Amino acid sequence: QTGTVAANPEQYDQAYICPVTIGSQTLHLDFDTGSSDLWVFSNLMPSSEVDGQTEFNTNSAGATKKDGYTWSISYGDGSGASGVVYADTVNVGGATATSQAVEAATSVSSEFTSDTGSDGLLGLAFSSINQVKPTPQTTFFDTVKSSLEAELFTADLQSNGPGSYTFGYIDSSKYTGSITYTAVDNSQGFWGFTAGGYTVGGGGSNSTGTIGSAIADTGTSLMYLPTAAVQSYYSQVSGSSYSSSQGGYIFPCSASLPSLTVSIGGHGFVVPGSNFNYSPTGSGNTCFGGLQENTGIGFTIFGDVFLRAVYAIFDETQGSPRIGFAAQ
């Protein structure tokens, strides 16, 4: 089988939300290659923590409670959720898991309550970091992958317009040129890979360092790189500065933003300057940068700001996982 589902950006491309059918309900979930739990708002939550989201009905006929199973998760941005576990049929654009662990929230943090466009998350990292106790559950991809035409999924994220995820096949209309594959280190449960040198702007190679180990994370809005690369970038943006009150680099919204080219698997991938204007700060006609320092996160994260510039293939067809990128 295969699946194809639209990926609809929230405001400022903060996250990408996809329709998922669970039993007879359709919920809109944030597909997240940086985590491994499929969790949903549910009827078990206090109404004070729900702001218009669709709630999974744990009393529906097809939902089977997994007694004694619980979960609790916290994300890199400090948000979190917790609850209990059911099994139900989950259909993503035609790819169907007949008995998928659906983690019903009993509580969510304020970030999720206020994210009114999302009814939960669908984790697409490795099942080794699933947070269900006493027994970790498989991700949707792990549950269905043996039944897919090919054991892979792809992400085509667009700026300010619908993109898509596919399961089981590569859509050759979504990219130009060839796909560059590179090995994945999933020892920490993420789609980890090694990135090489970088160049700021279209000029010659002006980078000195290399980026090193990184993760591909559709659940993170921005791109977080080592300090040297980030300082090198903003040195080319007039009027930019680090704002401790805003918690990152900002610049005049009228600033001209250079592109950033990153070498992965020996191929240079260009992130256009426009990707680095994330959102207005709300003060002084300054804008918040889509590129920020990785200090304090512990990971270099190629989030949506990068992934919008490429077609990404998350591939387990070779036995060992690999990730592929192509220009789009």
Ligand SMILES: O=C(CCCl)NNC1=[NH+]CCN1
């Ligand atoms: O938690 C992370 C970072 C992993 Cl290093 N990404 N996924 C996510 N989901 C919601 C917010 N962020």
